[in-house]
Amino acid sequence: GQNIDQPTEMTATEGAIVQINCTYQTSGFNGLFWYQQHAGEAPTFLSYNVLDGLEEKGRFSSFLSRSKGYSYLLLKELQMKDSASYLCAFHRDDKIIFGKGTRLHILP
Amino acid sequence: GAGVSQSPRYKVAKRGQDVALRCDPISGHVSLFWYQQALGQGPEFLTYFQNEAQLDKSGLPSDRFFAERPEGSVSTLKIQRTQQEDSAVYLCASSGEEVGYTFGSGTRLTVV
Numbered sequence: 001g002q003n004i005d006q007p008t009e010m011t012a013t014e015g016a017i018v019q020i021n022c023t024y025q026t027s028g029f030n031g032l033f034w035y036q037q038h039a040g041e042a043p044t045f046l047s048y049n050v051l052d053g054l055e056e057k058g059r060f061s062s063f064l065s066r067s068k069g070y071s072y073l074l075l076k077e078l079q080m081k082d083s084a085s086y087l088c089a090f091h092r093d094d095k096i097i098f099g100k101g102t103r104l105h106i107l108p
Numbered sequence: 109g110a111g112v113s114q115s116p117r118y119k120v121a122k123r124g125q126d127v128a129l130r131c132d133p134i135s136g137h138v139s140l141f142w143y144q145q146a147l148g149q150g151p152e153f154l155t156y157f158q159n160e161a162q163l164d165k166s167g168l169p170s171d172r173f174f175a176e177r178p179e180g181s182v183s184t185l186k187i188q189r190t191q192q193e194d195s196a197v198y199l200c201a202s203s204g205e206e207v208g209y210t211f212g213s214g215t216r217l218t219v220v
Binding site for chain 1: 112139141143148149150151152153156158163164199207208209210211212213214
């Protein structure tokens with residue numbers, strides 16, 4: 001079968017660092033996506049990891065371990081606008097399968 | 109166009125009514141996807157087209173759901189005899205050479 005697990009909600013403080021973890025199980029795997037979705041809006045692409053390791057893009061970094069079925073999204077220097085849902089998703093057979101998302105609340 | 113366009117933005121349907129949701133993908137994007145997103149959940153895959161060919165419809169919840177993309181561009185998702193459990197946001201996405209999908213803003217369907 002296929003499954004994605006990520007925390008339902010997290011809270012962090014403006015200016016801090018937060019790590020959102022994701023574990024997945026799938027019989028086929030091309031890569032791991034992270035998307036950001038603000039309430040009432042479309043998901044927007046953040047990152048795509050194919051190989052093991054850390055990919056850094058500005059304040060956001062994403063890590064993948066294919067052998068462990070594990071990924072995380074690291075957000076640094078949190079800003080109020082980072083309050084959103086973060087969707088972990090794996091890429092398989094030309095389609096993307098999403099998890100339920102982690103709702104991140106940022107406190108001033 | 110510059111982005112993925114979906115219409116209508118909001119749709120209220122009476123239970124039992126048929127609805128048609130439209131998606132206009134980014135020009136030149138070969139692949140088009142439909143997802144259903146319930147409140148507080150992640151998007152659930154419904155179906156996928158490559159040009160006009162529907163390659164995967166494994167996510168369509170019942171035979172009341174039907175999607176088409178006759179000329180390989182605009183796509184329509186049709187739901188017949190709508191039921192309350194069909195209430196959700198329906199997201200369309202398209203992809204080309206670049207990594208990842210570009211999503212439209214979605215159609216929020218409310219069945220009353």
